Amino acid sequence: MTDERTPQVTVTACPDGPLLVRGPATILDADGRPVPRRRATVALCRCGGTAVPPWCDGTHKVNGYRSGPEPQDGSLS
Amino acid sequence: MTTTSLPANPVPHPVPQPAPHALRPKTSASDAPHGPTGRMPAPAPRGPVSEALLGALRAGGPDDALLAPVTGALAQAGLEGPEAVEAVLSEDVQLALLVMYELHYRGVDGVDDAWEWHPGLLALRARVERPFEASLRARVPQPACEATDAAGVAERLFALAAQDDGPSLSRYVAKKADAEQARELLALKSVYQLKEADPHTWAIPRLSGAPKAALVEIQADEYGGGQAGRMHAELFARAMRGVGLEDCYGRYVDAVPAVSLVAVNTMSLLGLHRRLRGAIVGHLAAFEMTSSIPSRLYGNGFRRLGHDEGTTWYFDEHVEADAVHEQIAGRDLAGRLAEEEPGLRDDVLWGAAVCLAVEGDVAAWVLERWQRGASALRVPLAGA
The missing domain is CATH 1.20.910.10 (Heme oxygenase-like)
Structure with missing residues (x-):
């Protein structure tokens, strides 16, 4: 059973948009090094078009990215 | 912590106003009273409403008598009839509204903070806000939406x-x-x-x-x-x-x-x-x-x-x-x-x-x- 008082990591799949990460998750790059997080909640690019990887820069809105039939408000954990 | 509401050097009425054709020189951030935390400098009026308003607000603490010229200027500003939705967008009226709103943010140089909740001033602000909201409603139609979730x-x-x-x-x-x-x-x-x-x-x-x-x-x-x-x-x-x-x-x-x-x-x-x-x-x-x-x-x-x-x-x-x-x-x-x-x-x-x-x-x-x-x-x- 999870302790409600401990901040949980949640990843929200935003329809046609990024993965929104809340909570104390460490984001690692391809070499396993932590990517510095500059804000409490971050958005990870899912469309592949970002100019500031791994973060979202809004490009999904202009490159036609569609996330497909995912759970609309799914917390993937 | 200070609770100063009156400026140290209240500006006498009438307020000397700078020429409207030039930006006044203002001191730099390093030696200015208006740093990023400072009040908004009193702007130059752009017409009778903003001139009356700035004159009243800088003449002393909140007092209905001081607002009489503002009431008079607003009555002449065309904010009542069908032309109100245009008149409220004028340089003069918009500057006056900015100044009235600014009392809720950082305050305005030379204006007593006690004006913020003065009923007479709030009533005058409402006389501007009504046509202003009407103007926005006329400018911007209600978007349709089927969704409720x-x-x-x-x-x-x-x-x-x-x-x-x-x-x-x-x-x-x-x-x-x-x-x-x-x-x-x-x-x-x-x-x-x-x-x-x-x-x-x-x-x-x-x-x-x-x-x-x-x-x-x-x-x-x-x-x-x-x-x-x-x-x-x-x-x-x-x-x-x-x-x-x-x-x-x-x-x-x-x-x-x-x-x-x-x-x-x-x-x-x-x-x-x-x-x-x-x-x-x-x-x-x-x-x-x-x-x-x-x-x-x-x-x-x-x-x-x-x-x-x-x-x-x-x-x-x-x-x-x-x-x-x-x-x-x-x-x-x-x-x-x-x-x-x-x-x-x-x-x-x-x-x-x-x-x-x-x-x-x-x-x-x-x-x-x-x-x-x-x-x-x-x-x-x-x-x-």
Whole structure:
């Protein structure tokens, strides 16, 4: 059973948009090094078009990215 | 902590007013009383209403007798009849409204803070706000929406923002703007950006549950996540310094045209009235949804003009931050508010449409002037 008082990591799949990460998750790059997080909640690019990887820069809105039939408000954990 | 409400040196009435044709020299941030935390300098009047108002507010503490000239000027301003929706958008009336609203933010130089809740002044403000809101309702039709759930409303908001066909100021800045136009852009934006996020913060105590948590999540980031130097208003001040502008709060109000005051006053109108909380939430959602990509273009423009990372930081920060904020604002703030208070859904959508319209009006104004080689400001900035 999870302790409600401990901040949980949640990843929200935003329809046609990024993965929104809340909570104390460490984001690692391809070499396993932590990517510095500059804000409490971050958005990870899912469309592949970002100019500031791994973060979202809004490009999904202009490159036609569609996330497909995912759970609309799914917390993937 | 001080509780000073009266200025140390009250300004006698009548207030000496600077010539309207030139920007007054103001001291630099380093030695000025108006640092980033200071009051708004008293602006130069733009007509009888703002002249009467500034004269009254700077003549002493709150007193109905002092407001008589303001009442008289408003009666002559055409704010009652069918022409009111146009008259309320004048340079004179919009400046007066900005000054009245400013009493709720940082205050105005030489004006007693006790004026903020003076019933007589609030009554006069309402006489301006009624036609102002009517003007916005006439300018911006209610967007239609079938959805009633958070995801559906968020999707509609993203669609509204995507359909916005306003002229692209950011694209012009990226490709064409010259150094002086870049400076004009920052001066023009500074009236809002030096108090960035503040008008939307009024909504926090008016919300509860998920929408409130979402708004606080966004605003905490806007205010630097606990680090004053990372506050967006502070990053904007840094950009201003980087292009050789003074970063004092309200420094360039005199240079800014009514169309831009309308955009700022719109946020205060929606933010300061609880009944319009749906609209200020929608406004924020649209603002965030039209920020990350334009911010990249603005940053590219300033880099093209040779500005350093400190100067472009403001825009670079907004690329990343607003890509986060637009998701929170669309889904968890605006979407959830519409879902939990169905009666606010139309206001949420209207507030978003208002944001797109009034910000689009500013962009159209600026581009029209720049494209014919004119200044977008009422008075060109002094030389670098």
